[in-house]
Amino acid sequence: MRSLFVILFFICFCPFFVNPLSPSLNDDVLGLIVFKADIQDPDGKLSSWNEEDDSPCNNWVGVKCNPRSNRVSDLVLDNFGLSGKLGRGLLQLQFLRKLSLAKNNFTGSISLSFAQLSNLRVLDLSDNGFVGSIPSDLFSQCGSLRSISMAKNKFSGPIPEKLGSCSTLVSLNISSNQFSGSLPLGLLSLSGLRSLDLSDNMLEGEIPKGIGSLKNLRAINLRNNKLTGEVPDGIGDCLLLRSIDLSRNSLSGWLPSTMQKLSLCNDLVLAKNIFTGEVPEWIGEMRSLETLDLSENKFSGQISDSFDKLQSLKFLNVSMNALNGSLPEAMSNCANLLCFDCSHNYLTGGFPSWVFKLGLQQVLFSDNGLSGSIENAFASSKENSRKKLLILDVSQNKISGEIPFAVGDFESLQLLNMARNSLTGSIPAKIGQLKSLSILDLSENRLNGSIPSEIGLITSLNELKLEKNSLEGNIPVSIGNCAALISLSLAHNEIIGSIPTSLAKLSYLQIVDFSFNKLTGALPKQLANLVSLQLFNVSHNQLQGELPAGAFFNTIDPSSVSANPSLCGAAVNRSCPTVLPKPIVLNPNSTDAAPDTIPQSFGRGKKILSISALIAIGAAAAIVVGVIAITVLNLRVRTATSRSAVALTFSGGDEFSRSSSTDGESGKLVMFSGDPDFSTGTHALLNKDCELGRGGFGAVYRTVLGDGRSVAIKKLTVSSLVKSQEDFEREVKKLGKVRHANLVGLDGYYWTPSLQLLIYEFVSGGNLYKHLHEKSSETYLSWNERFGIILGAARGLAHLHKMNIVHYNLKSSNILIDGSGEPKVADYGLARLLPMLDRYVLSSKIQSALGYMAPEFACKTVKITEKCDVYGFGILVLEVVTGKRPVEYMEDDVVVLSDMVRGSLEEGKVEECVDSRLQGKFPAEEAIPVMKLGLVCTSQVPSNRPDMAEVVNILELIRCPSESQDELGDFV
Known part of the structure; x- marks a missing residue:
């Protein structure tokens, strides 16, 4: 076996010696082995890399060789779970053309000079944890590089000016980092560049005026930086541009008219800047546009009639500007339009009749000044268009008239919002045909009549808002069929009758507001079963009787039940009348035994008790005995748990250092790393407020260790089924060795025969x-x-x-x-x-x-x-x-x-x-x-x-x- 020392010696000092071995035996094999030695491979993905092999070209995973030279040409180790820092072993791969280490856990700064890899064409280090600035000499000699991706890391500092020396570069992606400073002028010398993505950084300053020199540019993305100034005229010279995203910056001024020359552009996204002036007439000349997003700027004036030339347009967003006037009839020619958002402007005029003819999926016209009836628009809709509409939001306008009966024909609607208008009449029963509807908001109008029972047919409904109208009648019992309902608001109406018991079937219900109505009767006791409730407001009604008994209603805000004179309970600070049972009357002087009585002796005289009286007395006695027994058991359980918690307070240890002995009192605590003071967290085991949830294995609590670290503690409730201590510890230690970025780590455990705890890392996001x-x-x-x-x-x-x-x-x-x-x-x-x-x-x-x-x-x-x-x-x-x-x-x-x-x-x-x-x-x-x-x-x-x-x-x-x-x- 080759000595690793020899390998390292060779790699470190080979520049000073003539290579005595053939390249296939040394440069590639030894370079990769040294690279492997410098990193961590927890999943064993590189187990096929064997230093005994003469060549890595046969079965080394992630390695591809040139069949002619038998030298490594591609090293692709994407998503291998590798970590550590990049070592110098890579520099031995002199014939490497593609190096891709994306989606791993590499850290540290880049200290290698890839300039030594003269044949490198593709470099992908994206989606890792690299930090620091990019060395100035990293791209000092990069004449062969065609693609560079360092996206989704933590690089900082300025973008190296020497990137401009990468004359053959076609694609550059350094997005989602922390680069700062201005855009380097050296980028303008990359005449072959087709794709430039610098988005999601902290770049500032202006877009260079010479950007027109990038004649081959197809896509430019500068989204979410701190860029200022105007868009330079030169951008119109990049005639091959198909995608432009300059959104989420502080760019200002008017859009340059030269942009109309970009006839191939499909996507133009300029949202969340401070552009001013009117929406330019020439924008209609960009006839290939499919996405146009001008939202959240300061555009003024009217929407141009020239939009009718945008035959390919699918997504149009001009929301949150200062646009005025009416929506042009010419837009009816945008036959491919799917989403149209012009909300939060100052548009006026009638609701356009052509909207529902286009086959739109999303119509967002909220917060404008549109007026008149929408009856004609619904009536003129085509059947195939009705099936496509998913979202209709015309809230906060001045629309009047009744809700069209034809609204029920739009069977694919998932959101219907007509709130804050001047709608009159009743809610059409045909609205029950909207079987896909998730949100229905008709609040703050002038609607009257009763809520149609057909509302119960909308079983997918998540949110129903009908507050601040003049609705009458009862709450329909069918509302209990809306099994997915989360929020229900009927406040500020004229609704009468009682709250239906069927409401208790809505297990996902979180928000209920029936305030300011004329409801009567008692609150159904079954409402206590609504475990997800966060708000239940029935104030200012005429309800009576006792509040339901349950976790939520025991702590309900008094303001939520106020102004109901006949309601009683702790929340309204009013005692409920006590109903006493009829007393049992015994006649000691009676000598006649009724058929249902038996004689009993009490002291000197004889008293006759009926069978029903004896049963009542026996039942009372059983209840008393049961209460006493349960109390004693609870005291024992609390004492045992408290002993375990106290023991836990004083027990501790590291699996590799110490752990306390196991006995019936003290228990054994083992932490797989460190030796934190656990005593500050033991109160969580008995504190209901610290409970995160319960599952099939037991309850989970959040607590904080003495070192300030939050952990989640699972208290097993199946102790009688747990293995012996030896088997239990063996299994838990095996789980404690499982470490992965997408697995919740097990940090330790606690054992007694009657109490077992598992200590996990705390995950904050729910x-x-x-x-x-x-x-x-x-x-x-x-x-x-x-x-x-x-x-x-x-x-x-x-x-x-x-x-x-x-x-x-x-x-x-x-x-x-x-x-x-x-x-x-x-x-x-x-x-x-x-x-x-x-x-x-x-x-x-x-x-x-x-x-x-x-x-x-x-x-x-x-x-x-x-x-x-x-x-x-x-x-x-x-x-x-x-x-x-x-x-x-x-x-x-x-x-x-x-x-x-x-x-x-x-x-x-x-x-x-x-x-x-x-x-x-x-x-x-x-x-x-x-x-x-x-x-x-x-x-x-x-x-x-x-x-x-x-x-x-x-x-x-x-x-x-x-x-x-x-x-x-x-x-x-």
């Missing part, structure tokens, strides 16, 4: 379930965030499977999101701690979220393997993309998510399954293959499901299809 299903529509996850969560969860699971650990309990509530938006898989491997749990207990207790469970759980003859996790992951993928729960209960049906998506795929409508909040904001070329992958993972036959390593590769190909389009196969 779980995925809450992000998908419990947050308001204003804070929904973007497509990039969802894709990142899916990919991160897949990587975490793949790492678990590599260590022969099956999760068993994958679901969205077990995917945590950290402060930077990265997913972390939690609750993995716990089933191995409980040998008495068979698959049926697992499926009923642990796999509590119906829909994630693989079908083999129901069959004793089928082995439970990692493919069960793959099935659950497939369901998770569909849940993330669609925003729907794995199983949803309708009035007369149960909708299984995987069946729904599979049916839509067969009908060619799978794109309609994507979360309504993402409409128009997701790439179909990614979303559809991801859903197909989810369906493949949910195959009924385990062997037909891919393994998680394959899933990760497929997801990466979906995100970057150009790298290997053929490998996507049927997923595209």
Whole structure:
């Protein structure tokens, strides 16, 4: 075996010696081995790199050689989980043409001079943790480089001026870093540059006036910097430009008229700057435009009639400017328009009749001065256009008249907002035909009549806002069929009658506001079952009786129930009248025994008790005995728990240093790293306010260690099933060695025979379930965030499977999101701690979220393997993309998510399954293959499901299809 010392000696001192061995035996093999020695490879991805091999060209993973010279030409180690700093071993690869180390965990500054790699064409160091400035000599000799990507790192300082010496550069991407200073003029000498991405940095100053010298430029992205000044006239000389993104800067002035020469431009995004002047007439000459975003600027004047020339336009956003006048009729010629947002301007005139003829998916006209009726616009709509409209927001205008009856024909609507207008009449019953509607807001109008019972047909409804109208009648009982309802506001109306008991069926309900109405009767006791309630306002009504008894109602804000003179309870500071039972009357002088009495002797006289009286007395005695027994048991449990907590306070140790002995009193605490003072956190075990949640294995609490570090403590509630201490510790220590960026780390444990605790890292961002299903529509996850969560969860699971650990309990509530938006898989491997749990207990207790469970759980003859996790992951993928729960209960049906998506795929409508909040904001070329992958993972036959390593590769190909389009196969 070659000595590593010899290898290192050779690499370090080879410039001073003539190479005595052939290049294939030394430069490449030894260079790669030294590179490997300098880094960490936790997943063993580079295990095929063997220093005994004479050449790396045969089976070394990530290595590709030139067949003629037998020298390494490509080194592609993307997403290998590698970490550490880049060593000098790479400089021995003198024939290297492509170096790609993207999506790893490399850190430190760049100290190598890639100028020594004279044949290098492609350099990709993106998506790592590199820091510091780029050395000035890094690009001192880069005449052969064609593509440089250092995106998504933490580089800082100025962009090197010497980048201008890379004369053959075609693509430069250094986005998502912390570069500062001005744009270097050296970039203007890159005459062959086609793509320039400097977005998401801290660059300042003006865009160089000589930018017109980049004649071959196809795409320029300077989004989200601190650039100032005007857009230079020279940009119009870049005639090949197809994409321009200058958004989120402080650019000002008028747009240069030279831009009209950019006839090939598809995307022009100038949002969130301070551009002034009128929207230029010449913009109609940019006839290839598909996306035009001028939002959040200071444009004034009217929308130009020249927009009718933009026949390819799909997305038009001119919102949040100072535009006035009416919407031009000429825009009816924009036949391909899908999304039109002109909200938050000063537009006037009538509602345009052509809007619903175009087949638009999103119409956003809110906060303007549009007036008149919208009846004609609805009546003139075409049938095929009605099926396409997803979002209609005309709120905060001056629209009058009634809500058109034809609104019910727009069956695909997911958001309908007509709030803050002057609408009159009643809510049409046909609105119940909008089966896909998630948000209905008709608040602050002049609507009258009763709420139609057909509202209960909209089972997908998340938010219903009808406040500040003149609505009458009762709250329809059918509202209880809106199973997905989260927010319900009927405040400031004239509604009468009682609150229907059916409201208690809405388990996701968080906000209820019935204030300022004329409601009567008692509050249904069943409302105490609404565990998600955050606000329940019934103030200023005529309700009576006692408040429901429950966690929320026990602490309800008194203002939420005020001005109901007949309501009673602690919240209104009014005692409820006590109802006493009829007393039992005994006649000691009676000698007649009734048929239902028996004689009893009390002292000297005889008293006759009826059978019913004896039963009552016996029942009372049983209740007293039960209360006493429960009290004693609770005292014992609290004492035992307190002893454990006290023991925990004084126990501690490092697995590799010390740990206290185990006995019935003190217990044993082991921390896998460090020796923090745990005593400051023990109160959390008994403090309900510190509880984060409960699951199949037990409750989880947040606490802070003595060193200031937050941790999450899982207190197992299945102690009777836990293994012996020896087996328990062996399994927990195995889990403690599992370390991955997408897995929640286990930091330690605590053991007594009656109490077991698992100590995890604390993840601050909550779980995925809450992000998908419990947050308001204003804070929904973007497509990039969802894709990142899916990919991160897949990587975490793949790492678990590599260590022969099956999760068993994958679901969205077990995917945590950290402060930077990265997913972390939690609750993995716990089933191995409980040998008495068979698959049926697992499926009923642990796999509590119906829909994630693989079908083999129901069959004793089928082995439970990692493919069960793959099935659950497939369901998770569909849940993330669609925003729907794995199983949803309708009035007369149960909708299984995987069946729904599979049916839509067969009908060619799978794109309609994507979360309504993402409409128009997701790439179909990614979303559809991801859903197909989810369906493949949910195959009924385990062997037909891919393994998680394959899933990760497929997801990466979906995100970057150009790298290997053929490998996507049927997923595209």
